[in-house]
Amino acid sequence: MRWTEAAALGIAAVSVWMQQNPQPPLPPAPAAPSIPEVVGPPRVQPPRFVVVVDAAHGGSDTGARTSGGILEKDITLSLSARLRSTLRAHGIEVVMTRQSDMDLLPVNRAETANRTQGAACLVIHATATGSGVHLFTSSLSPAANERFMPWQTAQSAYVTQSLKLESEIDSALAHAEIPVSLGRASVEPMDSITCPEVAVEIAPLVGGHVTEARPITDVSYQKSVVDAVTAALEQWRSDWRQ
Amino acid sequence: MISRLQKYLFFAMLVASAVMAAFLIRLRNRAEDRMQAQATAAPAAMGESAGNPTKTVTMYVPNDLDDSLTTVERNIPLPVDENAQARVLLENLMEAYRAPGSTHPMNVAAGINDVYFLAVPQGKGQEGAGDGGQMAVVDLSGALAVAQPSGIEPETLTLLSMMATLHANLPSVTEVHFLVDGQPRDTLAGHADLTRTYLASDAERRPSPTGAGR
Numbered sequence: 226m227r228w229t230e231a232a233a234l235g236i237a238a239v240s241v242w243m244q245q246n247p248q249p250p251l252p253p254a255p256a257a258p259s260i261p262e263v264v265g266p267p268r269v270q271p272p273r274f275v276v277v278v279d280a281a282h283g284g285s286d287t288g289a290r291t292s293g294g295i296l297e298k299d300i301t302l303s304l305s306a307r308l309r310s311t312l313r314a315h316g317i318e319v320v321m322t323r324q325s326d327m328d329l330l331p332v333n334r335a336e337t338a339n340r341t342q343g344a345a346c347l348v349i350h351a352t353a354t355g356s357g358v359h360l361f362t363s364s365l366s367p368a369a370n371e372r373f374m375p376w377q378t379a380q381s382a383y384v385t386q387s388l389k390l391e392s393e394i395d396s397a398l399a400h401a402e403i404p405v406s407l408g409r410a411s412v413e414p415m416d417s418i419t420c421p422e423v424a425v426e427i428a429p430l431v432g433g434h435v436t437e438a439r440p441i442t443d444v445s446y447q448k449s450v451v452d453a454v455t456a457a458l459e460q461w462r463s464d465w466r467q
Numbered sequence: 468m469i470s471r472l473q474k475y476l477f478f479a480m481l482v483a484s485a486v487m488a489a490f491l492i493r494l495r496n497r498a499e500d501r502m503q504a505q506a507t508a509a510p511a512a513m514g515e516s517a518g519n520p521t522k523t524v525t526m527y528v529p530n531d532l533d534d535s536l537t538t539v540e541r542n543i544p545l546p547v548d549e550n551a552q553a554r555v556l557l558e559n560l561m562e563a564y565r566a567p568g569s570t571h572p573m574n575v576a577a578g579i580n581d582v583y584f585l586a587v588p589q590g591k592g593q594e595g596a597g598d599g600g601q602m603a604v605v606d607l608s609g610a611l612a613v614a615q616p617s618g619i620e621p622e623t624l625t626l627l628s629m630m631a632t633l634h635a636n637l638p639s640v641t642e643v644h645f646l647v648d649g650q651p652r653d654t655l656a657g658h659a660d661l662t663r664t665y666l667a668s669d670a671e672r673r674p675s676p677t678g679a680g681r
Binding site: 282286288289290297350351352353354355356359361364406407408409410411412413424426428431 | 531532533534535616617618619620621623653654656657658659660663665669
């Protein structure tokens, strides 16, 4: 038997079987819901307010070394954990990029932040140079948000919002009488993050007219920074969608 | 059977070899330091000894405390060659970093290996449609990367001060790219990105001392 004859036989057998076993009737379609006379606005789920906290460095990437010999990666991790606790106590959901001393590539940090679709992303750094807190936003120029953004410049669509977030944190730190400096910088993975984002770099407090000299490791100094950042994010919770 | 005399002789020769090796290593290091010092001093010396005209240059010196750049004017002899000019400018900036009471202290003897210029394609630069300007490729020394205090602020200030100083005195410089010991490098000292090419105008967005910090 040739293959064409076999195929014809198969088709005939199937058609006979279908005639002998007709399809059961479809169940009656559910009745259409009655249309209410007054239609209200559609119920929109409010967007989640999640803060991404990225403790910079980790593992073999130790970062800076303070005058006391403490590594930046350890300071950023402890400061991030403290910030997470305080934010959660204020009812703010937090996602951390790392929770232990581990190697983490910049691309993985950006992936975590972008997947979370955070309302704010804070990159925590520490340095032995300068005084007070340094706030940095991406040095990219603002650009319109498009469906597909180049990985290296994805932050450009959020730069305007990042500057607003930076302004909120600046105000809160100034209110707490902590010296602040603002700047633009190009530091990985900031340019690839798709949410309003600020790098918060904590430096020792240099004694001055209104400030008392304190090292980065001073617990009360860290607490005052964390409290100020938390206050700023509480304010941001009501501002970020505007 | 090895006689006692032979043993003494052997150990004496071993000690003598070790002493000679240490002496040779020391001589080699000193010669290397001397050669590096000569190479570093060459452009500055060239500017002074060849009777080049003294010019007033503007340098942007960082201040770590308020995260600003302060303009400082100096009269220095500048060589005619543009590459040598750029190198002399940056070496003078390094001197400001090293000076006692510096607001951006960095103890580095030779921070700049060389500066090269590349033409920026037309239409890409910022100096008008007909002229794309120049990209300065600054080859930093490994010693500078080691001496650089680690942190976003100090590293960014170092790069911005170099960019602003180059752009202020050589306006054709529209872009700056940094290498370390002739090689591309991810960051200067763990933070500032060296993989990208910077626009010289980035440095102009830096606040002045009066506008920065509180």
